[in-house]
Every structure is written in C-alpha cells, then in structure tokens.
Amino acid sequence: MNTSQPGLVVPYVATWSGEHWDDLPHLVERPGGAGIAYPDEILGDRDRMGVLWDRATGRPGHGKPQYAKVHPLRQRRAMRKLLCQVCGTPADTTEHGVLWLLRDTGVPCLADMLVTEPPICWSCARLSVTVCPALRKGHVLVRAGSFPLYGVDGIRYRAGRPDPVPVEHWAVPFTDPAIAWTLAAKLVRDLGDRTVLDL
Template identity: 70%
Template sequence: MSSAKADSVVPYIATWSEEHWDEHPRVVERPDGSGIAYPDEILADRDQRGVLWDRATSRPGHGKPQFARIHPLRQRRAMRKLLCQTCGNPADNTCHGVLWVLRDTGQPLTEHLLVSEPPICLPCARLSAKLCPALRKGHILLRAESFRLFGVDGLRYRTGHPAPVPIDHHVVSFTDPAIRWTLADKLVREIGDYTILTR
C-alpha cells in the first residue's frame, strides 16, 4: 500500500504530482479515416484490442498524491487483473463474487452496472469507507458474480481540419465503432448478478 506519510493511505490508482501526461494531447486522423492516432504513436499506446490510451508517466510515490485524479495505466491494470483499487493486491473474490465499493448516488440500481472503479479487498473496503470523502457521503458494498470487460471511458473525437475535434467524455463499448475515435483513460466493466452487502 502506497503512502505519502506513515499515517496517510494513498490509493493504488491515485495519481502523484510527479506523474505527468498532456491535458490536451495532439491526435491526428488515421490515414484511412478509421479513427484517431498519435502522430508519433508507439506500440505501447494501444491495448490488445487496438484502443488508443492516454499517455502517462508512472512514478508512484513521487511528489504529492492527487486523490481526485485517477492514473490511467494503474486503473486499467487494476480493472484488467481485478486488483484492489486501494492497495493494488488481488481484490476480495469468493464463491459469491468479487467485492466492489461504489459511491451511493441515491439513484435506484439497475440490473447491470457500468463501473470504472476497480474492485476492492475487504480490509481496504472498511478503510476506504472511513477515509474517502466521497464514500463517507454514502457508499454501496456489493459482490458481483459477473463482471465482464465492457469498454472504456474516454474523450471522443470527430473528424475535423486541421485535426480531429474533441466532442465529449463518454463510456463506449468495445463493439461500438466510436471506440476508434476515443482516447481512453479508464477501463470499464459491466457488473451483474450482484448482491448488495451494505448501503
């Protein structure tokens, strides 16, 4: 578990002030018009599905924690490998499903939920409920038996001249053609077959 000081917990997915990425990255339209790309793109800029991701340096523990800003690479790793968003170790996973803690917005829950928050382990769930300001306002602890990778959350672009034009930040599924025009910063799972433990 990372910590800026011995007495303060910094979530694994949080950004540190010495980690940088361009707030307004330069993207170009691909020559065949099929989406966006970096003009100096390298293999590491895309995931195995061909999705273009925000570039970010990785220096956890350096500088000051930026709790409100999620690091795209660590968020993606935690979601893909089902790691705890707080400590980075495996999330709590039993025969009843994987553990998630979500902010309670007061809205009714649907049968399937799209989440960009990685799962959590039981000790960190208790700790997060006490320390995280957003969760202190209300949270839902649940176990999900289904949690398929759904898509990404990111900035969508449209064709434009001289460069593609950003439109909005949105969640897009892997099967949506718009994903080729999206610069991803979070991996999204669809969770279902869940049981609410506390609310």
C-alpha cells in the first residue's frame, strides 16, 4: 500500500501526480513494418514477450493519488507475481485458487473472464468495498482456479506517415500478431474455474 499521509489508503497500483508518462508518446514504425517502437528505445521498454509498454516514472507517494489511473509498471508486476492490488503483498491463495475483487458490471460472465485488475488479499478486499466508490456500487468476489496470462490491454496503432497512428483501445492476446502494433498499459489474465464468494 502506498501512502504519503497517515490514514490515507492508496492502492499499490494507483498512480501519483508526481509520476508522469506521455498519453500520446512519439512512436515510430519498426523496420519492415514489424510494429511500433520508441525512437530512443531501451531494453526496459519491452517485456520478455517483446511487447512495447507505456513508459512511466516510478515515484509512489509523491504528489496526490490518482485513483482512477493505474500505473502500468506496478499493475504489470502485481499481475505477473499475483500481488494484492492494494497492499502489494502476495494475494490470497488457497488450494482452490487466487482471490479477485471485481466491479459488478451486471453482465453475467459464463465463459471467458478477462481481467486487468490484479488479485487481492482478504483484508484489503474487506477494506476496498467500504472505501472505494466504484466497488460500493457493486462488486463480485471471485476465486479463480486457473488464471493464465492472456495478453495486454493498450492502444493499437496502424502504419501512418510520418508516424504510426493510434486506432483503438483493446485487449489483445499474446498470440495475435497485432500485438506488435500495441502499446501496452496493462497485463491481462483470463480467469477460469471460478467460484463466487461472499465477503
């Protein structure tokens, strides 16, 4: 949990006003039409799958919390390592799976359940439903027995002149060649073998 003031609850994955990244970064087309790149790209700009990620500074606790804006690097770390999205410690895990707290959209999900929200621990789940306005409107607590990495959520680009052009915001699987044209902002998991729980 990030905090700069006593008593202030700021989720681990939230962004602070002292952290910056460009909403429309300057991107170029890779040689041979092989996707997008930063003109000054460094090794840390891509993950081990070769996906290009939003650049963001890491200064948690600096400035004011921006609850609705998820920090791409902390979200990715929490999803990959199955850390609680609120406190950043390991999420609640049993022999039946890992715990997720999701907003209730009112749409039943019988098949795939793609999520960008990292998992959660029990104590943070109880806290979140009381302090988060979006969750107070409705939430679903799910234990997932399977949760493979699916792909990324971000902005898809197309070739353009002089620079690539942003087209749409989408979730793309790692198996789709269009991922080379996607600037990732969040890691996506597919929750399966789900059990709905009650806090």
